Amino acid sequence: MIATVEIAPMGRLRAGRRWKDRAFTAFLWACAFLAMVPLVLISVYVVSRGWHALSVNFFTKEPAGPLDPSAGGIAQSFVGTGLIVGMATLFSVPLGILTAIYLAEYGRGRFAGAVRLIAEVLLSTPSIVAGVFIWSLVVVAMGTFSALAAALALTVLMWPVIARAAEEILRLVPQELREGALALGVPRWRVILRVVVPTAGAGILTAIMLAVARGLGETAPILLTALGNDFINTNPLQPTDAVPLRVFADARTPVAALHELAWGGALMLLVAVLGLSIAARAVSSRQQKRMT
Amino acid sequence: MRRVEVADLSAWYGPKKVLHEVNVVAEPRKVTAIIGPSGCGKSTLIRCMNRMHEEVRGARVRGKVLFDGMDIYSPDVDPVDVRRRIGMVFQRANPFPTMSVFENAVAGMQLGGRFSRSELKVRAEGALRAAGLWEEVKDGLDEPGARLSGGQQQRLCIARALAVEPEVLLMDEPASALDPASTLRIEELIEELKRSFTVVIVTHNMQQAARISDWTLFMLYGEVVEFGPTSKMFTRPDEKRTEDYITGRFG
Amino acid sequence: MFAGWTGAVALGLVGLLALLLAELIVGGWRTFDRFGLGFFLGRAWNPVRGREAFGALPFIFGTLVTSAVAVALAVPVAVGLALLLNEVRGFVRAPLASFVDVLAAIPSVVYGLWGLFVLKPFLDRHIEPFMTSTIGTVPVAGALFRGNPNGPDLFTAGVILAIMILPIVTAVTREVVAVVPRELREGALALGATRYESIRMAVLPYARSGIVGATMLGLGRALGETIAVSMIVGNVPRIGASLFEPGATIPSWIASSFREATSVGLHRSALMALAVVLVIVAFVLAALSRLLVRRTASLVSGETPGAAETEIPKVTR
Numbered sequence: 001m002i003a004t005v006e007i008a009p010m011g012r013l014r015a016g017r018r019w020k021d022r023a024f025t026a027f028l029w030a031c032a033f034l035a036m037v038p039l040v041l042i043s044v045y046v047v048s049r050g051w052h053a054l055s056v057n058f059f060t061k062e063p064a065g066p067l068d069p070s071a072g073g074i075a076q077s078f079v080g081t082g083l084i085v086g087m088a089t090l091f092s093v094p095l096g097i098l099t100a101i102y103l104a105e106y107g108r109g110r111f112a113g114a115v116r117l118i119a120e121v122l123l124s125t126p127s128i129v130a131g132v133f134i135w136s137l138v139v140v141a142m143g144t145f146s147a148l149a150a151a152l153a154l155t156v157l158m159w160p161v162i163a164r165a166a167e168e169i170l171r172l173v174p175q176e177l178r179e180g181a182l183a184l185g186v187p188r189w190r191v192i193l194r195v196v197v198p199t200a201g202a203g204i205l206t207a208i209m210l211a212v213a214r215g216l217g218e219t220a221p222i223l224l225t226a227l228g229n230d231f232i233n234t235n236p237l238q239p240t241d242a243v244p245l246r247v248f249a250d251a252r253t254p255v256a257a258l259h260e261l262a263w264g265g266a267l268m269l270l271v272a273v274l275g276l277s278i279a280a281r282a283v284s285s286r287q288q289k290r291m292t
Numbered sequence: 293m294r295r296v297e298v299a300d301l302s303a304w305y306g307p308k309k310v311l312h313e314v315n316v317v318a319e320p321r322k323v324t325a326i327i328g329p330s331g332c333g334k335s336t337l338i339r340c341m342n343r344m345h346e347e348v349r350g351a352r353v354r355g356k357v358l359f360d361g362m363d364i365y366s367p368d369v370d371p372v373d374v375r376r377r378i379g380m381v382f383q384r385a386n387p388f389p390t391m392s393v394f395e396n397a398v399a400g401m402q403l404g405g406r407f408s409r410s411e412l413k414v415r416a417e418g419a420l421r422a423a424g425l426w427e428e429v430k431d432g433l434d435e436p437g438a439r440l441s442g443g444q445q446q447r448l449c450i451a452r453a454l455a456v457e458p459e460v461l462l463m464d465e466p467a468s469a470l471d472p473a474s475t476l477r478i479e480e481l482i483e484e485l486k487r488s489f490t491v492v493i494v495t496h497n498m499q500q501a502a503r504i505s506d507w508t509l510f511m512l513y514g515e516v517v518e519f520g521p522t523s524k525m526f527t528r529p530d531e532k533r534t535e536d537y538i539t540g541r542f543g
Numbered sequence: 544m545f546a547g548w549t550g551a552v553a554l555g556l557v558g559l560l561a562l563l564l565a566e567l568i569v570g571g572w573r574t575f576d577r578f579g580l581g582f583f584l585g586r587a588w589n590p591v592r593g594r595e596a597f598g599a600l601p602f603i604f605g606t607l608v609t610s611a612v613a614v615a616l617a618v619p620v621a622v623g624l625a626l627l628l629n630e631v632r633g634f635v636r637a638p639l640a641s642f643v644d645v646l647a648a649i650p651s652v653v654y655g656l657w658g659l660f661v662l663k664p665f666l667d668r669h670i671e672p673f674m675t676s677t678i679g680t681v682p683v684a685g686a687l688f689r690g691n692p693n694g695p696d697l698f699t700a701g702v703i704l705a706i707m708i709l710p711i712v713t714a715v716t717r718e719v720v721a722v723v724p725r726e727l728r729e730g731a732l733a734l735g736a737t738r739y740e741s742i743r744m745a746v747l748p749y750a751r752s753g754i755v756g757a758t759m760l761g762l763g764r765a766l767g768e769t770i771a772v773s774m775i776v777g778n779v780p781r782i783g784a785s786l787f788e789p790g791a792t793i794p795s796w797i798a799s800s801f802r803e804a805t806s807v808g809l810h811r812s813a814l815m816a817l818a819v820v821l822v823i824v825a826f827v828l829a830a831l832s833r834l835l836v837r838r839t840a841s842l843v844s845g846e847t848p849g850a851a852e853t854e855i856p857k858v859t860r
Binding site: 020024029034038042094098103105106120121122126128132133135139140159163227251263270273277281 | 544545546548549550552553554555556557559560562563566567570619620621622623624626627630639641642643644645646648649650651652653654655656657659660661706709713737738739740742760763766767768769770774794797798801802805811814815818821822825826828829830833
């Protein structure tokens, strides 16, 4: 049998061990603090400095030229972002959702596995690579930078995002629902379009919102494809401005008034992107409650 | 001494109260069994006896657990210290899968301080012998602990707890996942262990409680129905509900 | 019919990846063909006709250095944060977790703007001179921290990248830490382990390969990040010991020279060759990372035999 040797009385954990435990706990909280600092600082700076830029001119005017840059705005960037992201959404939503339907409803075996893997691989593609791809494939071939090219570059990024996220959502739709409809003699494709997709509706919306949020903030791929423009352009085949491009360009000038416009643009981007992510979260949590 | 006394102990998981003012005493060098149907709070009670209960998210406790007269829930007591003196064996054997048999056996004692290799060997052998596992593993001490059979793994976990040299051993259904032969080994082991330890065991198997324990606590819906000497509980219980449960008319 | 359509679109996604790789490799081929290994080892970058020289070494160097700084700074914080999120209970947990997610949603140009106007001046004025006068005096390794604190530099770019990859590294580490079974933690605690000891005994050994995987994923993100780095790093092809001097990364160099390369065949090809290098490294890192993370899950589930459920009720909040 085990002989019981002297044991420290209760309540006296050896000092070294306790110290280590406390130091470790302190380290964990320090990590949380360190992670919070940039978030807080970025929000504070973007809001406080961007706030001043917001004026009627900011939203309605094109850049005013070197003599009085503060009189100008970035209207062309808003129009361009709308045009580019709008087209990209138009392309990537049907593609993404059809891919998701294939993966969730029809896909079996190796091919579906390969498609899923490729979606993952595309998700890990650095965004500038999508830019270089479309730059070479479309811009060089067409002989011009254009909103269309930018929309295609964003489609390369948004298609797999929607496909993977929507697939997850479709898989959550209870199997009984499909079987119930199939048992009524409804063809499978109608069951999917009339029953499965509407049931997953809010979740699919979430997937789309997240993809759009990503598209709105992307800079590198549209830099290589849309180039930028000082004037409002609505022709998809012409070089076009966008809010992130304008922030990028203005920040690198030595002109203080343009820096202010850049902060203003950053504020709009932050509000739009965070707004979309938060809304997406709210929608998806409500959806989850409904389905379970 | 090594007497564990639970006094007016209540416990919660989040808003749900799972123990209602429980009172029980585990006498030194005796086996105290806690029985009752699933969900009656017996696991919670035993986990409260070495402050493991609080490791579950949202868990809360009120009342006292006195260890030789000292409240283990008093604010100046460190739960780590409590657990070194009141060891625990779980329902599901949980040896550390990346460690060898030997490393598993000494995992706990190495936390307490530095030991020489030879000292570790002596203590590991002692603990493995006490857990009745030595003969089976002495030639494979460097094998992964996860490669042992289920019953051996459970005895390895007992050895691991013994190597820390606790004064009380809590066992939460230690044999429920084992085959009959392994269960027998564990029961024989408990007989041995009670010579030097205070043993508290949770079991859903009444025959097991009757075979191995000196005292029995019967619980229902988080409350103590009856607590008394095992011989009396299983022959002429005071409470009708105890009799119903023991004779199988219930739950 | 409908099934065929969806299948065709799914096939389209496969085609997209194939087309992307083919376009880049075909585009970059001229450069690989003409310069061979010299493309990877050369230091000169000259697009002037007749004197063309395209060497990627300074960009490979800059990419590795900024990413290494980012990983070195972000991984310890991310692991700490992931462990904390696994430990803490109650009201801090959910907001803390969503704050980290918010960090992931901030567009990279916003990071760049903030880095350029806020972080860079701060590091230039306070941190970099301090580092020069302290660790900069250490022989050999100190050379990393000597140099002109003012102006764009690799270190600042690394710090911004660290902030940007923090959320993804934290998220993957959390996933890995969460699969460690509770029984193992409890086994350690019941032996009288402190919280720290229980993490070291029963969490880190299983999470280790997953944490390496998370690090690789973060590294992949850092390597490919373009705009924020491009605004801060200086875009100067340079190889040197000091972290406080400017440099250029593969993406930042593509972003700053694509415009003049658009109409010049060989220059364009050289940029595409850079993109090929980037995409291959990113894919390899992503694949390795997934492999390692998956190994963690199988290590934990495969080696502990499944038995009866524990009786403790799972608390739902």
